[in-house]
Amino acid sequence: MLKKFLDKQRPLFEKQGKLAHYQPIFAALDSFLYTSGQVTSCAPHVRDGLNIKKTMGLVVIALIPCTLAGLYNTGLQANLALAHAGLIEPAGWRFDLLRASGLGFSPHSVSANVLHGFFYFFPVLLVSNLVGGAWEVVFSCQRNQEIHEGFLVTGLLFPLILPPTIPLWLVAMGISFGIVIGKLIFGGIGRNFLNPALTGYAFLFFSYPASLTGERVWTSSVDAVSGATPLGRAAAEGVAGLNVSWAQAFLGLMPGSMGETSTLACLIGAAILLSAGIASWRIMLSICIGMVSLALLFNSSTNVTNPMFGVTPAWHFVLGGFAFGAVFMATDPVTSAVTAKGQWLYGLLIGVMAVLIRVLNPGFPEGMMLAILFGNCLAPLIDYLVVQRTMHRRLARHGSL
Secondary structure: OHHHHHHHHHHHHOOOOOOHHHHHHHHHHHHHHOOOOOOOOOOOOOOOOOOHHHHHHHHHHHHHHHHHHHHHHHHHHHHHHHHHHOOOOOOOHHHHHHHHHOOOOOOOOHHHHHHHHHHHHHHHHHHHHHHHHHHHHHHHHHHOOOOOOHHHHHHHHHHHOOOOOOOHHHHHHHHHHHHHOOOHHHOOOOOOOOOHHHHHHHHHHHHOHHHOOOOHHHOOOOOOOOOOOHHHHHHHHOHHHOOOOHHHHHHOOOOOOOOOOOHHHHHHHHHHHHHHOOOOHHHHHHHHHHHHHHHHHHHOOOOOOOHHHHOOHHHHHHOOOHHHHHHHHOOOOOOOOOOHHHHHHHHHHHHHHHHHHHHHOOOOOOOHHHHHHHHHHHHHHHHHHHHHHHHHHHHHHHOOO
16 A cells, blocks of 8 residues: 555656655655665666665664663663662653653663663664754755665764763764765765764764763763773773773673673674675774784883783773774775775774774874774775786786786
């Protein structure tokens, strides 16, 4: 019935139709609900079942473990903060809903933690998708271009790298900057060279750093409790000052952004992406190789004034957004290197840069974001150099391409 209804309305949105200006919106709704009815009818053409819709859908599926882990950990940290502060009757709409649900604020209750985390995560997710989707619709209607499902992935990635207490107006500003400046002004999906989610995060970080880093991000809802994230503690006191064990950091049971704290969830997502053939294993592996190499080099140093020199590769792997960035951000097929050799160089560059920024810049302990954006800028140059070198080698060997 729905398909017949959409087919009946299609002429209104085609050329010369009364609603032709809004054809991208109709096409997006139709393609989101059903597969495309347009097929190739003559050779030559390539048959492939993996299109943009399926690719983005698989990325969303791969992000589910990080989302679920983020919901639980966000609620857990909030409930632990309430228990530590001794607040029996906290005020706020989240607490009113939790009180009405009957689950309470016990950090020992899985359902209470997940529900509490949901009340932090869902408003950010809703604003991110509504504002980001609105910009996609505006630009697509203006250019008469197709609306792709890519904004749904960005709309999910962006909340996962944000702190749970970020104001919603900042979410709207960040996703607007990331979608418009990071992607749409270059022509949309497939034409941008910067990761939109990280572009929006970078804008917020340098414009409103107090709302994204430091102790404030976990204390605005519970004013009686303060505490820096483990990565911030490591920058100030080294591994000895961490208030979590390595196992807790690996599982993601620590303060941090809503969806990037659990390395285990990131590895599950990596397995899904690799098995589907979407992400590059070369990029993931080379990032880890670059990180381990430079971290071991710093560990062998006799520098005793900088605590970050003593942070081992195992701790770098589970702290901050390293695993999340290596799996979901750096492997973006649009903004990463595409040649095989280029992917090795691209990944090594990101791994080395991430540790370099973490260790040598005490004011910015999380270096993964800047490292990936730096790698995005150099990815086209890396691919160009790899292709040119291959061409020169073939010319020298065979005398022609």
